Amino acid sequence: xxxxxxxxxxxxxxxxxxxxxxxxxxxxxxxxxxxxxxxxxxxxxxxxxxxxxxxxxxxxxxxxxxxxxxxxxxxxxxxxxxxxxxxxxxxxxxxxxxxxxxxxxxxxxxxxxxxxxxxxxxxxxxxxxxxxxxxxxxxxxxxxxxxxxxxxxxxxxxxxxxxxxxxxxxxxxxxxxxxxxxxxxxxxxxxxxxxxxxxxxxxxxxxxxxxxxxxxxxxxxxxxxxxxxxxxxxxxxxxxxxxxxxxxxxxxxxxxxxxxxxxxxxxxxxxxxxxxxxxxxxxxxxxxxxxxxxxxxxx
Amino acid sequence: xxxxxxxxxxxxxxxxxxxxxxxxxxxxxxxxxxxxxxxxxxxxxxxxxxxxxxxxxxxxxxxxxxxxxxxxxxxxxxxxxxxxxxxxxxxxxxxxxxxxxxxxxxxxxxxxxxxxxxxxxxxxxxxxxxxxxxxxxxxxxxxxxxxxxxxxxxxxxxxxxxxxxxxxxxxxxxxxxxxxxxxxxxxxxxxxxxxxxxxxxxxxxxxxxxxxxxxxxxxxxxxxxxxxxxxxxxxxxxxxxxxxxxxxxxxxxxxxxxxxxxxxxxxxxxxxxxxxxxxxxxxxxxxxxxxxxxxxxxxxxxxxxxxxxxxxxxxxxxxxxxxxxxxxxxxxxxxxxxxxxxxxxxxx
Numbered sequence: 001x002x003x004x005x006x007x008x009x010x011x012x013x014x015x016x017x018x019x020x021x022x023x024x025x026x027x028x029x030x031x032x033x034x035x036x037x038x039x040x041x042x043x044x045x046x047x048x049x050x051x052x053x054x055x056x057x058x059x060x061x062x063x064x065x066x067x068x069x070x071x072x073x074x075x076x077x078x079x080x081x082x083x084x085x086x087x088x089x090x091x092x093x094x095x096x097x098x099x100x101x102x103x104x105x106x107x108x109x110x111x112x113x114x115x116x117x118x119x120x121x122x123x124x125x126x127x128x129x130x131x132x133x134x135x136x137x138x139x140x141x142x143x144x145x146x147x148x149x150x151x152x153x154x155x156x157x158x159x160x161x162x163x164x165x166x167x168x169x170x171x172x173x174x175x176x177x178x179x180x181x182x183x184x185x186x187x188x189x190x191x192x193x194x195x196x197x198x199x200x201x202x203x204x205x206x207x208x209x210x211x212x213x214x215x216x217x218x219x220x221x222x223x224x225x226x227x228x229x230x231x232x233x234x235x236x237x238x239x240x241x242x243x244x245x246x247x248x249x250x251x252x253x254x255x256x257x258x259x260x261x262x263x264x265x266x267x268x269x270x271x272x273x274x275x276x277x278x279x280x281x282x283x284x285x286x287x288x289x290x291x292x293x294x295x296x297x298x299x
Numbered sequence: 300x301x302x303x304x305x306x307x308x309x310x311x312x313x314x315x316x317x318x319x320x321x322x323x324x325x326x327x328x329x330x331x332x333x334x335x336x337x338x339x340x341x342x343x344x345x346x347x348x349x350x351x352x353x354x355x356x357x358x359x360x361x362x363x364x365x366x367x368x369x370x371x372x373x374x375x376x377x378x379x380x381x382x383x384x385x386x387x388x389x390x391x392x393x394x395x396x397x398x399x400x401x402x403x404x405x406x407x408x409x410x411x412x413x414x415x416x417x418x419x420x421x422x423x424x425x426x427x428x429x430x431x432x433x434x435x436x437x438x439x440x441x442x443x444x445x446x447x448x449x450x451x452x453x454x455x456x457x458x459x460x461x462x463x464x465x466x467x468x469x470x471x472x473x474x475x476x477x478x479x480x481x482x483x484x485x486x487x488x489x490x491x492x493x494x495x496x497x498x499x500x501x502x503x504x505x506x507x508x509x510x511x512x513x514x515x516x517x518x519x520x521x522x523x524x525x526x527x528x529x530x531x532x533x534x535x536x537x538x539x540x541x542x543x544x545x546x547x548x549x550x551x552x553x554x555x556x557x558x559x560x561x562x563x564x565x566x567x568x569x570x571x572x573x574x575x576x577x578x579x580x581x582x583x584x585x586x587x588x589x590x591x592x593x594x595x596x597x598x599x600x601x602x603x604x605x606x607x608x609x610x611x612x613x614x615x616x617x618x619x620x621x622x623x624x625x626x627x628x629x630x631x632x633x634x635x636x637x638x639x640x641x642x643x644x645x646x647x
Binding site: 250253254 | 390391395416418450455457464465467468474475476478479480487488491492493
């Protein structure tokens with residue numbers, strides 16, 4: 001009897017959801033008709049006629065909108081993956097120093113985490129860009145032509161990064177690293193104290209014990225938290241528009257203005273981010289499964 | 300199963316029901332009158348055009364145009380709600396009906412005017428502008444060719460972005476555009492030395508320069524990159540509102556042509572009422588002819604407009620004249636009879 005009732009309620013809830021969704025789509029379609037903006041993707045092949053400061057592949061303003069979007073997508077990926085890498089390293093260092101025994105490191109890392117976590121990312125990006133990079137003098141750091149930092153960006157052994165890209169990478173990495181550090185600290189704390197005592201009694205060094213005993217047991221608690229920080233990082237990368245970096249969101253913004261195709265552009269944007277984030281989630285899921293299997297094996 | 304089926308049937312009914320009940324909207328002109336308030340989209344960040352003053356009130360040429368619309372439609376220039384909009388938001392705001400009219404230094408172009416593009420309708424031009432480039436005096440840049448391979452700060456989502464590209468591409472000059480969303484960021488990027496030049500409409504460059512610490516250290520290059528006729532806009536599907544806006548702008552221009560000002564309007568009305576032989580003045584001021592009714596306004600709407608803001612020349616002097624905070628020479632914005640481009644069709 002009880003199960004019938006619960007099934008009945010579930011069906012009602014599903015129907016309500018379908019109704020709501022149907023209403024929203026219906027509303028969208030009516031408004032599209034009313035404003036004479038039917039769905040149309042043919043504009044994607046027209047020439048973009050705007051230049052881009054940064055492009056990983058050859059691009060000229062006579063290339064199509066689709067190609068411009070793809071270039072923007074590559075620019076986004078570049079930022080996301082570099083910051084993903086940097087924020088993980090920085091996060092591990094900060095997280096470990098917060099759980100470690102060195103008092104100076106401990107104070108420094110909690111100070112870092114407190115400051116970074118309590119201020120908005122947009123503000124931090126603006127700070128890194130307008131104060132951090134654009135505030136620099138023309139010859140701030142200069143070692144011949146090999147290594148230069150000034151208000152035009154960073155030149156590093158022939159690799160030149162613009163100030164927009166550098167500020168975005170630093171801002172995103174620093175911001176995300178504070179959150180990752182907390183995730184890592186949480187994971188390490190979740191390992192019972194007895195484990196520390198046992199590896200010490202076995203005569204393992206602190207470093208060896210941390211790497212071989214504590215971290216493998218902390219990882220299952222760390223990975224899910226890490227995944228959500230990575231997803232946040234990918235989404236936060238759209239704030240690039242605030243500091244003049246041409247990521248996919250900024251390029252979309254320009255295209256909306258030129259073509260007036262806001263809904264199509266947002267659908268494209270939505271799908272690209274959905275696909276990227278699903279990829280990140282799945283990758284992390286695989287790593288998680290692998291670690292859990294290994295744990296059983298160790299046990 | 301039956302429940303599910305009937306649920307789906309109900310849902311499909313709901314959807315078809317909705318689409319059938321949909322009707323074409325009535326004109327926004329009636330909506331504005333019913334609401335008793337005009338919702339006007341402005342920038343809010345451009346001195347001389349629309350800028351939030353110290354007393355918390357919007358000021359500028361674009362704002363005065365809003366006021367003349369409110370005076371013409373509602374008879375009261377204070378019944379306005381201002382909505383500050385970014386360049387990227389403005390067209391969506393009109394199409395979704397969030398604002399009634401857009402008075403935000405918007406360039407009149409084919410794709411914005413057409414139903415296949417942004418689907419707007421433009422009122423007559425209220426400011427003839429052109430795109431320019433501003434550089435630092437010490438940089439010794441004196442023309443476009445000197446900017447080869449340099450970075451240029453530009454606002455994204457504007458015609459500016461396309462124009463600069465067209466000019467540099469046609470001359471086969473490589474350059475690096477640094478795009479910001481907001482004019483204030485463009486200015487910050489330029490002042491902090493990220494770019495060798497910044498580009499925008501020449502009026503905006505002059506307005507921006509007036510706020511710099513040392514305005515004399517910056518020069519606006521002689522090259523004019525484009526035509527930028529700035530116009531107020533409304534929804535392109537709404538002819539009634541567009542007509543009303545068009546003739547309110549022409550009211551401002553005709554008033555200047557005829558020498559009717561905020562100061563002498565009462566005299567002129569008296570003159571028109573007492574002299575039946577002054578046919579064209581009587582028609583213009585709504586004493587005869589019933590012209591206002593034809594565009595859905597009161598017959599004496601012209602009087603309300605001139606009383607509220609004065610004629611076009613007065614609006615210009617107040618916001619951009621020699622004694623204002625942002626002096627811009629009138630040049631193209633003179634009346635046609637004085638060598639400029641402003642001209643009004645007859646009120647007949």
